Amino acid sequence: MRITLFDWVAGGHHPIYVRRFAEVLRSDAEVIVAAPDETLADVADGSFATLSLGRPRPPMPPRRRLMSAARRVVRDEISLIESVADESRPDYLVHLYADSVLPYLVRAPQLKASLSLLLFYPRAHYPTAFQTPLRPGERLRATAKEAFVSAWRRRKDAHAVLTLDEEAARRWRLGRGATAHWIPEPPVPLLDAAPGDSPRAGCIVYGALAERKGIDLLAAALAAAPVSVEVTIAGEPKASFLPRLGELVDEMRRAGATVDVRAYRHSETEGLRALARAKCAVLPYPLHDGMSRVLVEACSVGTPVVVQDRGLLGYLVRRHGLGRAVDCHDAGAFRRAVLALVETDNAEYADNLGRFASRFSPQAFENSLATVFLRGNGPRPPWAPAAAAGNGGRR
Numbered sequence: 001m002r003i004t005l006f007d008w009v010a011g012g013h014h015p016i017y018v019r020r021f022a023e024v025l026r027s028d029a030e031v032i033v034a035a036p037d038e039t040l041a042d043v044a045d046g047s048f049a050t051l052s053l054g055r056p057r058p059p060m061p062p063r064r065r066l067m068s069a070a071r072r073v074v075r076d077e078i079s080l081i082e083s084v085a086d087e088s089r090p091d092y093l094v095h096l097y098a099d100s101v102l103p104y105l106v107r108a109p110q111l112k113a114s115l116s117l118l119l120f121y122p123r124a125h126y127p128t129a130f131q132t133p134l135r136p137g138e139r140l141r142a143t144a145k146e147a148f149v150s151a152w153r154r155r156k157d158a159h160a161v162l163t164l165d166e167e168a169a170r171r172w173r174l175g176r177g178a179t180a181h182w183i184p185e186p187p188v189p190l191l192d193a194a195p196g197d198s199p200r201a202g203c204i205v206y207g208a209l210a211e212r213k214g215i216d217l218l219a220a221a222l223a224a225a226p227v228s229v230e231v232t233i234a235g236e237p238k239a240s241f242l243p244r245l246g247e248l249v250d251e252m253r254r255a256g257a258t259v260d261v262r263a264y265r266h267s268e269t270e271g272l273r274a275l276a277r278a279k280c281a282v283l284p285y286p287l288h289d290g291m292s293r294v295l296v297e298a299c300s301v302g303t304p305v306v307v308q309d310r311g312l313l314g315y316l317v318r319r320h321g322l323g324r325a326v327d328c329h330d331a332g333a334f335r336r337a338v339l340a341l342v343e344t345d346n347a348e349y350a351d352n353l354g355r356f357a358s359r360f361s362p363q364a365f366e367n368s369l370a371t372v373f374l375r376g377n378g379p380r381p382p383w384a385p386a387a388a389a390g391n392g393g394r395r
Helices: 014-025 037-043 067-088 102-107 126-130 136-153 166-172 215-222 239-254 268-276 293-300 311-320 331-342 347-358 362-373
Strands: 002-006 030-035 049-052 092-095 114-119 158-163 179-182 203-206 230-234 258-262 280-283 305-308 323-326
Touching: 002 014, 002 067, 014 030, 014 037, 014 362, 030 037, 030 067, 037 049, 049 067, 067 092, 067 102, 102 114, 102 136, 126 311, 136 158, 158 166, 166 179, 179 362, 203 268, 203 293, 203 331, 215 230, 215 239, 215 331, 230 239, 230 268, 239 258, 268 293, 280 293, 280 331, 293 305, 293 311, 293 347, 305 311, 305 331, 311 323, 311 347, 323 331
Parallel strands: 002 030, 002 092, 030 049, 092 114, 114 158, 158 179, 203 230, 203 280, 230 258, 280 305, 305 323
Antiparallel strands: none
């Protein structure tokens, strides 16, 4: 059995997804990773074959201003997928970041492989499932995406549609065509206590540093009145955002906050340690759709969160009691939520954080992939009973 994992995007959490998928599937399948050189340098360890895609996918141009340029990027990606399928000749090709190419895959030529798509941003269900209203343009795009998912699932080369949104997967399972599955966030490694670790203090913003992360909302909340709080801002910055980040840091410092800026790419362990040293993690993403790996990482090290009360992220925090979900545009409400967590020991959240993190255990992730690929000629992972294995496929 041969499985090719495809992801043309580099940076952020992309190498983690590639590595975790490969680690599980290679147990009983020949795995080929098709990714940019930057990703392959992070994940290649000799236990699976690699196929270089060269430079990462160019940034997608703004939707309304450069539609033709965006279409060219997506068409180039479709061509890459077809080339990778022809060269690697897999039984299954798994696209690990397929939202932008989905509409084009509906009309693309049939592949010589069964295709699975991991979709990060379904949101048509947000108003009914999470009480998050969508603006007219958002609603139109969300509805169109559902139509594309439905059409793609009826293709002969469609194997499975995967998503990190459990409710979206549940609703898709009611439709016809390729199967639909919830895939939990890949497991977070256990973090050993480091000698000399200092007590928890302050709040942290961790992850890609860009305008969309709502750091301006945090600055506005903390600068509303004098404040004495430690703030850590850690992660890989978007170069164009650095001047604005400097302005926001100055704004917080003028209000009395102590701000530690670590604007560089962190290893997975470095990021977890940074989260573990804070009393709360702040995720004020104003228009975020889909899941957040930072949420799972924070919960895994026992750090409660403050999030924008929107979509899946706000719903999970409210439902599982992981911290505070507030309107982060309301500077007063946001400030009160952050200071409430920073100024207490947060023991009340410990059990909830642990239970939530356990939903993303190695076994849960392995079982989810077993459910997808044990169908038909899928590979049999080592945890599955021998009777469940398929008989066909190449070895």
